[in-house]
Amino acid sequence: MVSEIDPQPVDMVVRNIAFEPGDAIKSDWLNANVFKSAFFNAMSVLFP
Numbered sequence: 001m002v003s004e005i006d007p008q009p010v011d012m013v014v015r016n017i018a019f020e021p022g023d024a025i026k027s028d029w030l031n032a033n034v035f036k037s038a039f040f041n042a043m044s045v046l047f048p
Contacts, residue, residue: 030036 026032028037030040
């Protein structure tokens with residue numbers, strides 16, 4: 001016995017993924033350097 005279900009239409013909102021974070025994200029990095037931030041984050045995990 002197979003029953004077919006007619007789904008209701010769904011409204012989807014498309015987000016703009018092409019944006020520039022600018023200076024806001026730089027404050028989260030050590031001296032605006034991604035590598036240094038990742039390195040010291042890893043060190044803090046290894047040597048708490």
